[in-house]
Amino acid sequence: MENKCKCDCYCLYKDIVDIAKNSIKKIKIFDNMYTFFKTFADVTRLKIICALDEVGSMCVCDIAVALDMTKSAISHQLKFLKENKLIKYQKKGKEIFYSLADNHVKDIFELGLNHLQEID
Amino acid sequence: MENKCKCDCYCLYKDIVDIAKNSIKKIKIFDNMYTFFKTFADVTRLKIICALDEVGSMCVCDIAVALDMTKSAISHQLKFLKENKLIKYQKKGKEIFYSLADNHVKDIFELGLNHLQEID
DNA sequence: TGCTCATATGAATATATTATCATACAACAT
DNA sequence: ATGTTGTATGATAATATATTCATATGAGCA
Numbered sequence: 001m002e003n004k005c006k007c008d009c010y011c012l013y014k015d016i017v018d019i020a021k022n023s024i025k026k027i028k029i030f031d032n033m034y035t036f037f038k039t040f041a042d043v044t045r046l047k048i049i050c051a052l053d054e055v056g057s058m059c060v061c062d063i064a065v066a067l068d069m070t071k072s073a074i075s076h077q078l079k080f081l082k083e084n085k086l087i088k089y090q091k092k093g094k095e096i097f098y099s100l101a102d103n104h105v106k107d108i109f110e111l112g113l114n115h116l117q118e119i120d
Numbered sequence: 121m122e123n124k125c126k127c128d129c130y131c132l133y134k135d136i137v138d139i140a141k142n143s144i145k146k147i148k149i150f151d152n153m154y155t156f157f158k159t160f161a162d163v164t165r166l167k168i169i170c171a172l173d174e175v176g177s178m179c180v181c182d183i184a185v186a187l188d189m190t191k192s193a194i195s196h197q198l199k200f201l202k203e204n205k206l207i208k209y210q211k212k213g214k215e216i217f218y219s220l221a222d223n224h225v226k227d228i229f230e231l232g233l234n235h236l237q238e239i240d
Numbered sequence: 241t242g243c244t245c246a247t248a249t250g251a252a253t254a255t256a257t258t259a260t261c262a263t264a265c266a267a268c269a270t
Numbered sequence: 271a272t273g274t275t276g277t278a279t280g281a282t283a284a285t286a287t288a289t290t291c292a293t294a295t296g297a298g299c300a
Contacts, residue, residue, distance in 0.1 A: 012179060012181055012182055012215070012276095013178075013179075013182055016175050016178060016182060017178075017182050017185050017186045019174060019175050020170075020171035020174055020175050020178065020182070020183070020186035021186050023170055023171060023173075023174035023175075024167050024170055024171060024186065024187070027170060027233075029233075029236050029237075030163050030166050030167065030170075031163065032236050033160070033166055033232050033233065033236055034160070034161055034162060034163050034166055036232055036235065036236060037157055037160035037161040037166075037232060038161035038287095040153070040154070040157035040161075041154055041157040041158035041160075041161040042154060042287090042288080043150050043151065043154050044288080044289095046150050046153055046154055046157075047144050047150065050140075050143055050144055050147060050150075051140035051143060051144060053143075054139060054140055054143035055136050055139050055140050055143075058133075058136060058137075058140065059132060059133075059246075059247090060246070060247060060248090061132055061245090061246065061247085062132055062133055062136060062137050062140070063140075065137050066137045066140040066141050066144065067144070069289085070289080070290075070291095071246075071247070071248095072247090072248085072249085072289080072290070072291080073288075073289055073290075074247095075246095075247060075248055075249080076248085076249080076288075076289075077288085078247095078248095079248075079249085091297095093246090093297065093298070094245065094246045094247080094296080094297050094298065095132070095246065095247085095297095096246080096247065104231075104234075104235040104238070107231060108228070108231055108232070108235070111224075111227060111228055111231060112153050112156055112157060112228070113147075113149075113153070114224075115156065115224040115228070116149050116152050116153055116156060117149075118224070132246095158257095162257090162258085164258085164259090179276080179277090180276070180277060180278090181275090181276065181277085189259085190259075190260075190261095191276075191277070191278095192259080192260070192261080192262095192277090192278085192279085193258075193259050193260075194277095195276095195277060195278055195279080196258080196259075196278085196279080197258090198277095198278095199278075199279085213267065213268070213276090214266075214267045214268065214275065214276045214277080215267095215276065215277085216276080216277065241300100242299100242300090243298105243299085243300080244297100244298085244299080244300100245296105245297090245298085245299105246295100246296090246297085246298105247294100247295085247296085247297100248293100248294080248295075248296100249292100249293085249294075249295095250291105250292090250293085250294100251290100251291085251292090251293105252289105252290085252291080252292100253288100253289085253290075253291095254287100254288085254289080254290095255286100255287080255288075255289095256285100256286080256287070256288090257284100257285080257286070257287085258283100258284080258285075258286090259282100259283090259284080259285095260281100260282080260283080260284095261280105261281085261282080261283100262279100262280090262281090262282100263278100263279085263280085263281105264277100264278080264279080264280100265276105265277085265278075265279100266275100266276085266277085266278100267274100267275085267276085267277105268273105268274085268275080268276100269272100269273085269274080269275100270271100270272085270273080270274100
């Protein structure tokens with residue numbers, strides 16, 4: 001039957017399903033989007049963002065101390081954040097200072113904060 | 121030494137570290153926050169949100185057809201969304217219709233969309 | 241040059257997450 | 271009652287992720 005898909009389902013409301021399907025198809029950036037949100041879906045990364053948001057820029061070592069974690073763990077997470085263009089950095093001698101890339105990061109962070117404060 | 125922590129780090133800029141530490145401590149909802157953002161950090165859940173956003177409300181079966189996935193997989197994800205209060209539902213006979221819980225979900229989704237369209 | 245410190249990174253381990261599979265339950269039709 | 275359909279769920283297997291560990295690189299200094 002036409003309205004039966006490989007997934008063992010009978011389609012009940014075909015027109016609605018078609019609208020939903022088209023809507024999903026239109027957004028070709030789900031992969032990027034999920035990677036973007038994944039950034040905020042980790043306590044360590046949230047804390048790094050929070051710290052950088054508060055003090056502007058910090059070196060790897062200080063972030064590690066502030067979060068009470070190893071420098072290696074922080075470095076791995078900074079790499080993730082860097083690859084997803086959420087932070088930028090500036091070299092000063094041996095040290096490398098990281099800071100938030102733009103206001104979107106702050107916006108998202110604060111929107112999440114507001115949402116949680118409202119339902120709580 | 122006072123400025124050496126268990127994590128093999130030497131604290132370089134103590135005042136900055138203290139500010140960051142306090143800022144992190146103030147936010148006691150990192151756990152909730154990361155769970156909230158985790159919702160958006162999965163392609164399946166993003167698609168469900170996208171579909172519900174577009175057509176208002178859908179039953180489990182139709183969501184499964186629209187996403188071309190099994191009903192079981194969808195049901196598990198709906199449970200996750202339900203537990204985190206991002207969707208609500210209404211029973212009609214055998215069917216259960218799911219819809220987005222409030223505008224925050226839509227807001228976050230669209231903010232992510234905007235962010236990605238700008239950097240791209 | 242050799243040493244120390246700041247940072248980066250590959251591999252391995254530990255943990256978390258997702259989809260599948262089997263099954264259960266509830267509503268409806270016959 | 272029995273069978274069918276829509277949904278839910280526990281257990282498992284497959285996959286992804288985070289941290290640790292060992293090691294590497296690179297800058298500054300003695």
